[in-house]
Amino acid sequence: MDSTGIPIVDMSKLRGPWPERPAAIHDLGRACQTTGFFQVVNHGICAEVLHGALDAATAFFNLPTEDKSGLVSDDIRQPVRYSTVSEVDDDGEVKIRRHVLKQYSRPLETWIHKWPSEPIHYREKMATLAAEMWRLVSELAEAVTESLGLGRGYLASRMDRGFEMMALNYYPPCQDVAGAVCCAPHTDYTLLTVLLASQQGLEYFHRESGSWRPAPAGSSTLLVHVGNYLEVLSNGRYRAALHRVVSRPGAAARVSVASLPSFAMDESVEVAEELVEDGHPPLYRGSTLSEFIEFLSAGTRGRDFMEQSLKITGHKMHSDP
Numbered sequence: 001m002d003s004t005g006i007p008i009v010d011m012s013k014l015r016g017p018w019p020e021r022p023a024a025i026h027d028l029g030r031a032c033q034t035t036g037f038f039q040v041v042n043h044g045i046c047a048e049v050l051h052g053a054l055d056a057a058t059a060f061f062n063l064p065t066e067d068k069s070g071l072v073s074d075d076i077r078q079p080v081r082y083s084t085v086s087e088v089d090d091d092g093e094v095k096i097r098r099h100v101l102k103q104y105s106r107p108l109e110t111w112i113h114k115w116p117s118e119p120i121h122y123r124e125k126m127a128t129l130a131a132e133m134w135r136l137v138s139e140l141a142e143a144v145t146e147s148l149g150l151g152r153g154y155l156a157s158r159m160d161r162g163f164e165m166m167a168l169n170y171y172p173p174c175q176d177v178a179g180a181v182c183c184a185p186h187t188d189y190t191l192l193t194v195l196l197a198s199q200q201g202l203e204y205f206h207r208e209s210g211s212w213r214p215a216p217a218g219s220s221t222l223l224v225h226v227g228n229y230l231e232v233l234s235n236g237r238y239r240a241a242l243h244r245v246v247s248r249p250g251a252a253a254r255v256s257v258a259s260l261p262s263f264a265m266d267e268s269v270e271v272a273e274e275l276v277e278d279g280h281p282p283l284y285r286g287s288t289l290s291e292f293i294e295f296l297s298a299g300t301r302g303r304d305f306m307e308q309s310l311k312i313t314g315h316k317m318h319s320d321p
C-alpha cells in the first residue's frame with residue numbers, strides 16, 4: 001500500500017509460482033473488496049508504449065480544432081467521437097473542463113480505420129497500447145475470478161469475445177484559483193478499468209474513511225479500478241470505485257488514456273450463480289452493454305441505470321459522498 005492508502009498489486013507475484021500467486025490473489029481480492037482500486041506494478045507494458053500513447057494522445061488534442069471537428073458528436077452510439085465538457089461559472093464565463101475522445105478498440109480491425117488518421121503514428125501507438133492493456137486486463141480478470149473462487153478460466157470465452165473502448169481525456173491547464181471538478185464523480189460500466197495519466201488530478205472515494213484520496217500518476221503508472229460489471233458479476237462482493245478528476249491550480253494540461261473493457265455488446269452480464277447462496281441472494285439483474293448505451297442515449301444518467309435497472313433488492317449501489 002502506498003502512503004495514500006492505495007493498494008499495490010505486483011503482477012510479477014501474480015505470475016509467480018505457489019505460494020506466491022495464491023498470496024497475491026488474496027491481496028488482489030482484498031483490494032477489490034475494500035477500496036475497489038489499486039495500482040499495478042511490474043505490469044510488463046514497456047515505457048516506450050506508454051509514453052508513445054500519451055504523446056500521440058497529446059498531439060491529437062493539440063491539432064487545430066477544425067481537424068477534430070469531423071469527429072464531434074453528441075450521439076454516444078458513435079464508435080468514435082470527440083466531445084467537450086464545459087461549465088458556465090458564477091460570472092457567466094464558459095470554462096472548458098475537458099475534451100474527450102472515445103474510440104472502440106476491440107476487435108481492432110473493425111474499428112481502427114475510423115480512428116483519427118492524424119497525427120502520424122496515432123493509430124499505431126494507440127493500437128499497441130489497446131492490445132497491451134487488453135492483455136493486462138485479461139490476466140487480471142483471471143486472477144479476479146480466481147479470487148472469487150470461480151476459477152481462473154471462468155471468463156475465458158467471454159473475454160475472447162470481449163469488447164474494449166478507449167477513453168482519451170485532455171484537461172486544459174486550470175483556469176480557476178481553486179481546484180474545480182473537471183470530471184464529475186462516477187463509476188465506470190466496465191469489468192475493470194486500466195488508466196494511464198500524465199499527471200495527478202484523479203481522486204478515488206475511499207469508503208472506509210469517507211474521504212477523497214489522490215491517486216498516483218506518471219507516464220509509467222497504471223491504475224486499475226473495479227467497474228459496475230464486476231460489481232454485478234461478483235454479486236456485490238467487489239464494489240465499483242467512485243472516482244473524479246479535480247484540477248490542480250498551476251498545473252499544466254493533463255492527459256489520460258483509459259481502457260474500458262467489457263463483454264461483447266449483446267452479451268448479458270449476470271451475477272455469477274456460484275456467488276448466490278443462502279444469505280446472498282442475487283442483488284442485480286443482468287443487462288447488456290447495448291442496453292446501457294441505449295439507456296444513456298435516451299438521456300438518462302449512467303448511475304440511474306445501475307440503480308433502476310440492475311438493482312433488484314434494497315442493496316445500495318453507490319453512496320454519494
Ligand SMILES: O=C(O)CCC(=O)C(=O)O
Nearest residue numbers: 167169197202245256258
Ligand atoms: O482522466 C482520468 O484520470 C479519469 C477519466 C475517467 O474517469 C474516465 O474516462 O472514465
Ligand SMILES: [Fe+2]
Nearest residue numbers: 186187188243
Ligand atoms: Fe472513469
